Amino acid sequence: MKLLLLLLLLVINNCFADAFCSLRDPVSQINTLYPNHESYLSFVKKIDNQTRKIVQENLPNNDLHFGELGQHTLYVVVEKQNTVGYVHVRSEQSDWGLVEIVWAIDVNFNIVDFTFQRCRSPEKAELVKNEFKKVIIGRDFEQLKQYLAKDGISANQTLFSQINTDSKLVSVVLRCALKTLLLTKVVWHDELKELAQQKL
Amino acid sequence: MNHFFGYLILLLVSLSAPSLANFTDNLRWSVDNSVRLNINNTSNMDSRNYFIGIDTHKVFNDQKKDVGYSVIQLYYTKLSNQVPFPFMFRHSNDEQFIIREAHYNFLSNLNSLMPNLRVGHFTLPFGLEDSQDTNGRLLDYGHGKNLGTKLDWGLLANKVHKHFEYKLSYSLGGKDDLKSNNGSYIVSARISTLSHLDFNFGLSVYKAKLDSQERERVAFDMKYHIYQWTIKNELAFANTANNDSHYWLFELNRLNLNEQWKVYLQYIFEDNQHQMQSEQKLVLGTRYTPNNHWDFSMQLKQQFQHPENKNELELLQAQLRYRF
Numbered sequence: 068m069k070l071l072l073l074l075l076l077l078v079i080n081n082c083f084a085d086a087f088c089s090l091r092d093p094v095s096q097i098n099t100l101y102p103n104h105e106s107y108l109s110f111v112k113k114i115d116n117q118t119r120k121i122v123q124e125n126l127p128n129n130d131l132h133f134g135e136l137g138q139h140t141l142y143v144v145v146e147k148q149n150t151v152g153y154v155h156v157r158s159e160q161s162d163w164g165l166v167e168i169v170w171a172i173d174v175n176f177n178i179v180d181f182t183f184q185r186c187r188s189p190e191k192a193e194l195v196k197n198e199f200k201k202v203i204i205g206r207d208f209e210q211l212k213q214y215l216a217k218d219g220i221s222a223n224q225t226l227f228s229q230i231n232t233d234s235k236l237v238s239v240v241l242r243c244a245l246k247t248l249l250l251t252k253v254v255w256h257d258e259l260k261e262l263a264q265q266k267l
Numbered sequence: 268m269n270h271f272f273g274y275l276i277l278l279l280v281s282l283s284a285p286s287l288a289n290f291t292d293n294l295r296w297s298v299d300n301s302v303r304l305n306i307n308n309t310s311n312m313d314s315r316n317y318f319i320g321i322d323t324h325k326v327f328n329d330q331k332k333d334v335g336y337s338v339i340q341l342y343y344t345k346l347s348n349q350v351p352f353p354f355m356f357r358h359s360n361d362e363q364f365i366i367r368e369a370h371y372n373f374l375s376n377l378n379s380l381m382p383n384l385r386v387g388h389f390t391l392p393f394g395l396e397d398s399q400d401t402n403g404r405l406l407d408y409g410h411g412k413n414l415g416t417k418l419d420w421g422l423l424a425n426k427v428h429k430h431f432e433y434k435l436s437y438s439l440g441g442k443d444d445l446k447s448n449n450g451s452y453i454v455s456a457r458i459s460t461l462s463h464l465d466f467n468f469g470l471s472v473y474k475a476k477l478d479s480q481e482r483e484r485v486a487f488d489m490k491y492h493i494y495q496w497t498i499k500n501e502l503a504f505a506n507t508a509n510n511d512s513h514y515w516l517f518e519l520n521r522l523n524l525n526e527q528w529k530v531y532l533q534y535i536f537e538d539n540q541h542q543m544q545s546e547q548k549l550v551l552g553t554r555y556t557p558n559n560h561w562d563f564s565m566q567l568k569q570q571f572q573h574p575e576n577k578n579e580l581e582l583l584q585a586q587l588r589y590r591f
Contacts, residue, residue: 084559084590087295087324088338088368088390089400094427095461098377106332106377111293132525133558138295145332164495165526184463187494265330 084134092142093169093184097154100171100180101144104151108143110258118254125249126212128219129242132160141255143262144171150262152179155251159243163187166239170247174263177207178244190234202229203240208248214241293326299342301403301562301588305349308581314359315347318403320367322590335374340367340402355443366443367402367418375426385423385436388443391416391455392423392434393471394486395501395516398462405564405586406531406552408501408516413484415477416442419453433458440477451476465492480508495522512539529554539574547572548580562588 097107119131135158142154153172158165166186171179180200183191193199203211214226222238230237303316320342327335345362346352352359370387390396396410396417411417421438433456440451452475459469468489475482486503499518505511520531533550552566563586570580 084556084562086299086340086368086400086402087297087322088340088402090295090324091462093463094377095429095432095463098429104377108328108331109293109326109333111295111326134526137559140326148331160525162524164522164524185465185492187465187492 096169104144157247161239193232295324303586306583314349317345319343337371338368382424382426392457420445542574
């Protein structure tokens with residue numbers, strides 16, 4: 068009975084609007100981001116209202132979509148028995164509905180690459196070009212935060228001056244990158260620290 | 268009720284792990300409750316369905332990599348005045364513990380050609396349902412009606428490659444029972460482009476002996492997302508007990524910007540060799556999801572052309588669902 072109660076307590080706020088059988092691992096995207104990888108290791112953690120507050124404190128005027136709460140997976144990518152990075156999927160609301168981006172992050176929490184899992188905007192073609200990617204790739208949370216305008220949600224002129232597009236999608240990708248780096252560091256801190264000590 | 272303890276043991280065995288700490292690692296677990304109201308204007312009958320279930324998803328790993336995952340869904344289901352009632356029930360007011368999905372997926376090495384292997388009770392890989400799960404929703408793609416059963420016990424090979432993905436299953440044809448009935452079996456397969464892409468298309472084949480009938484079906488399906496709109500199509504050619512038929516489903520749906528609202532319209536055409544008149548119907552529905560817990564949906568099915576020996580269907584359904 069105690070076990071049952073414990074399990075019931077564990078599930079509060081852990082849910083997902085759809086049945087769990089609809090969950091899909093981003094296998095092809097991991098293959099694209101890390102073509103030489105051998106395997107991956109999943110860590111499922113809860114993103115709750117407390118996490119939401121951390122986002123609001125570190126990124127004022129930002130919030131998480133309700134679909135971003137609940138339990139989410141960080142994939143630790145393994146090559147030659149070593150952790151080479153992490154993969155995490157985040158959604159961000161845009162003028163074309165939710166944009167889902169698969170992020171590759173290195174062990175020092177810098178962006179390595181990204182790919183769109185879902186984006187209904189025709190402007191996404193501009194953002195997968197190297198010109199835009201090189202502005203994002205290699206940056207950590209603090210460096211990317213420098214690209215935020217005063218409103219806290221738009222990209223600033225420093226970023227736009229380096230690229231040949233004024234698409235609104237640029238701000239969406241920037242916000243998504245910032246939230247991904249912040250949440251990965253905060254939510255999966257203990258697991259990643261333990262993993263680093265274990266040395267696969 | 269007779270199988271309750273068997274199902275419970277299956278659930279516990281399926282979720283077993285070396286320790287309690289490992290048991291809760293990578294475990295998603297939710298209580299899923301819903302009530303559905305069906306107003307059938309054809310027969311002037313109302314019915315209700317009640318579902319209370321446990322929905323679980325657990326990833327297993329060996330400290331170096333993921334080795335597999337399980338999905339277990341066990342639901343207490345109560346019918347009230349449901350006519351006709353599904354095959355797993357004994358009468359129109361029956362109640363049963365129903366296993367929906369209950370399978371373990373063994374993961375193979377990512378870069379190898381070896382497929383992953385799913386064992387258990389799973390949704391048959393065929394058509395639009397394969398890339399758009401409708402479990403527990405009003406919206407569906409006629410999987411159970413078209414294939415004879417939506418789920419079955421068996422083995423399923425599956426893999427996502429760089430440019431395509433596939434599933435191939437062999438199952439016993441016992442539907443909810445873990446056995447073959449009078450030589451029943453089902454072979455079902457779908458190969459498609461990657462399901463997360465904006466434009467996705469697939470080819471499905473199905474061959475079975477089910478309910479003592481030989482059944483064959485081939486289908487081509489596609490979906491295309493643009494802005495908040497999605498278009499879906501499924502065109503199928505079937506033969507059931509030497510009776511040819513063909514089927515076309517077209518769907519147009521739209522999500523609002525934060526994706527709390529969805530509206531959809533389906534047109535379904537079915538032409539059967541043994542019927543003088545083809546069947547045509549429209550399904551208009553909406554779904555509202557204010558957060559991760561609540562889900563309200565409503566749909567109207569209106570048949571506007573039907574075979575002479577059948578009555579015109581007009582069915583209004585509403586469902587309230589709460590997951591915690």
